[in-house]
Amino acid sequence: MKRTLAIAALLCAIALNLHAEGGATAGAREEFRRSGLGIFIHWGVSSMLGSGEWVMTNRNLDYEEYRRLAGAFCPSGFDAREWARDIKASGAEYVCITTRHHDGFSLFKSELTDFNMVDATPFGRDVIAELAEACREEGLRLHMYYSLIDWGRPDAPRGGTGRGTGRPQWDGDYGPYLTFMKGQLTELLTNYGPVGAVWFDGDWDMPEGFDWKYDELYGLIHALQPSCLIGNNHHLAPKEGEDIQIFERDLPGENTAGYSGRATIGSLPLETCQTMSSSWGYAVNDTIYKPVGELIRYLVGAAGRGANLLLNIGPRPDGTMPEEAVLRLRQIGEWMEQYGHTIKGTCAGDVPPRDWGVTTRKGDTLFVHITGLKDSSLYLPLSCKVRKAVCLNDGKEIGFRQDRDGVLLKLGRVPDESDHIIMLTTSDK
Ligand code: JFZ
Numbered sequence: 321m322k323r324t325l326a327i328a329a330l331l332c333a334i335a336l337n338l339h340a341e342g343g344a345t346a347g348a349r350e351e352f353r354r355s356g357l358g359i360f361i362h363w364g365v366s367s368m369l370g371s372g373e374w375v376m377t378n379r380n381l382d383y384e385e386y387r388r389l390a391g392a393f394c395p396s397g398f399d400a401r402e403w404a405r406d407i408k409a410s411g412a413e414y415v416c417i418t419t420r421h422h423d424g425f426s427l428f429k430s431e432l433t434d435f436n437m438v439d440a441t442p443f444g445r446d447v448i449a450e451l452a453e454a455c456r457e458e459g460l461r462l463h464m465y466y467s468l469i470d471w472g473r474p475d476a477p478r479g480g481t482g483r484g485t486g487r488p489q490w491d492g493d494y495g496p497y498l499t500f501m502k503g504q505l506t507e508l509l510t511n512y513g514p515v516g517a518v519w520f521d522g523d524w525d526m527p528e529g530f531d532w533k534y535d536e537l538y539g540l541i542h543a544l545q546p547s548c549l550i551g552n553n554h555h556l557a558p559k560e561g562e563d564i565q566i567f568e569r570d571l572p573g574e575n576t577a578g579y580s581g582r583a584t585i586g587s588l589p590l591e592t593c594q595t596m597s598s599s600w601g602y603a604v605n606d607t608i609y610k611p612v613g614e615l616i617r618y619l620v621g622a623a624g625r626g627a628n629l630l631l632n633i634g635p636r637p638d639g640t641m642p643e644e645a646v647l648r649l650r651q652i653g654e655w656m657e658q659y660g661h662t663i664k665g666t667c668a669g670d671v672p673p674r675d676w677g678v679t680t681r682k683g684d685t686l687f688v689h690i691t692g693l694k695d696s697s698l699y700l701p702l703s704c705k706v707r708k709a710v711c712l713n714d715g716k717e718i719g720f721r722q723d724r725d726g727v728l729l730k731l732g733r734v735p736d737e738s739d740h741i742i743m744l745t746t747s748d749k
Contacts, residue, residue: 344546345563348516351461352549352564352628353589355413356664357619357656358463359649360593360632361403362418362601363447364425365389368637373601376423376471380484383472390425390440398447398639404454406641410649411656413664415455416463416519416630419448419508421601422482424472428512432503435472452512461516463549464508466501468532469522473497479525498533502540509544516549517564523554534561551591555579558586567592571618572625573673590627594618596645602634609644612651613738617691619652620739623663624678624689655738659712662687662741671700677739684747687712688729690740696733701726704746712741 342349362373368389369375376386407415420426426436428448434440437447448464455462471482475497478490509515518541523532538550538561549563558565565588569577572585572592596615599606610618615631622629631652633645656664662680669679669686676698677691690698706727709720719730729742 342563344542345549348547348549349563349589352414352517352591353626353667354665355628356623356660357410357412357652358414358416358591358628358630359407359410359412360416360465360600360630361635362421362465362632363635364418364421364423364427364601365393365441366421366423366425367602367635368393370602370604370637372599372603372606373418373421373423373634374481375601376485377482383485383487386423386472386485387435387440390435391442393437393441393637394443395637395639397636398443398445398450400447400450400454401457403451403635403641404458404460406646406649408458408460409653411653411660411664412460412631412649414461414463414516415451416465416517417448417451418465418467418601420467420470420504421465422467422469422471422522424467424470424476426504428508430504430507432500432507433473448508448512456513461514462512463517463519464515465519465521466505466508467522468501468520469525470497473500475500477526477530479522479527481525494531494533498536501537505537505540506544509541509548514548515545518548518550519566520550520552520554523552523556534559538562553593555583557582557584558588562588564589564591566590567627569594571621571673572627590622590625591630592622592627593630593632595632596648597634599634600632602636602642606634607644609648612648612655615648615652616655616738620663620689620691621673621678623666623680624668624673626668659739659741662689662712662743670702670704684745686744686746688742688744690731690735690742691738693731693735693740696731698729698731699726700729702746703749705749706744706746708745710743712743713737718742 366373429438429446430436452462470476471485474488551564551566553566568579570580572590597606597609619629635641666680666682669681671679676693677689680687709718711718721728
């Protein structure tokens with residue numbers, strides 16, 4: 321009896337502990353944390369207008385006329401396998417795609433609205449089904465962006481955006497729209513195999529205090545796929561039921577884009593999303609892409625803050641990815657091939673982010689990522705002992721001098737690579 325009790329108590333303690341650490345999503349959270357890089361895709365009928373994914377509200381397009389765009393959406397160059405291969409080549413571990421953005425267009429077959437890829441377009445193919453299959457083949461996890469906002473549905477909450485699309489007045493009853501979203505989420509989590517994460521967006525559109533009933537939405541997701549992660553781009557501290565914390569156009573701790581001022585960093589796995597060019601969704605004149613060195617520094621900067629980078633591409637209306645984007649995927653991939661192990665599976669390192677760069681740690685190895693230094697030596701405050709220092713860019717050992725408070729690295733020259741990496745083997749003092 322005593323033994324049974326003890327075992328029961330132990331099981332209970334394990335269950336409680338599991339719950340505190342993420343319960344059924346604990347494993348998926350850790351896998352996510354180790355991922356380093358994901359690729360974001362913004363694509364839909366809005367891509368056809370070539371002015372970004374906010375074109376419907378930015379230009380006050382009529383909601384009924386907008387739906388007719390779908391009748392011309394026939395992306396003859398769409399090839400999910402090519403997307404997945406190009407993405408895989410970057411070293412990314414997952415893909416997050418807009419299954420439905422604020423304009424309300426669903427990229428997947430849905431019984432709950434005709435405004436979807438299969439029923440409303442001459443293309444008639446389920447893009448999400450094809451991408452899910454291609455991702456499985458390439459070993460990429462699939463994440464689903466899902467908008468809470470809908471600028472075309474009369475029953476969707478009327479927030480700060482989408483006010484000029486001609487929809488009839490909202491009656492204030494959230495029930496029918498909530499039912500619609502639950503129906504769609506059920507489709508998404510039932511018809512496409514394992515979903516790595518659902519990525520909500522649009523919370524910020526309604527006045528503070530509006531109840532989106534996350535308990536019901538999140539509960540449904542975890543009931544359908546217990547290990548599916550939930551993230552929400554609400555720019556606030558994580559809410560109950562969420563598995564990851566999302567930052568937008570900012571590295572955790574920064575607030576350059578003005579979105580992250582209220583987001584205190586919690587203990588959940590972190591992700592920050594950023595564009596390769598300026599726009600999320602395809603824009604004809606959005607041709608200036610960030611140099612690959614800048615993207616690598618952003619990726620490294622995220623890793624040094626314990627975050628994954630979700631790097632965006634806006635495919636063209638014909639379904640192809642801009643060459644500039646494909647080139648960068650390849651270049652990032654070449655870098656990852658050599659140095660991916662210095663960010664994937666690491667945690668933020670001993671030295672907090674500095675102007676010169678960041679640190680990441682894996683076991684007894686500390687990686688020093690020097691991304692902006694105009695000196696040939698660098699002093700690091702450290703409480704551990706350094707046994708060995710190797711420059712990964714040329715494989716050579718470098719000199720160092722240790723004192724009570726840290727170590728002076730003698731780099732031998734002023735670093736000029738996108739990321740000059742020094743690998744330190746450390747031990748306790
Ligand atoms: C959101 C979307 O609106 C955007 O289209 C894109 O999908 C991006 C990844 O996420 O961006 C936001 C989020 C919040 C605000 C503005 C844009 N905001 O608070 O004003």
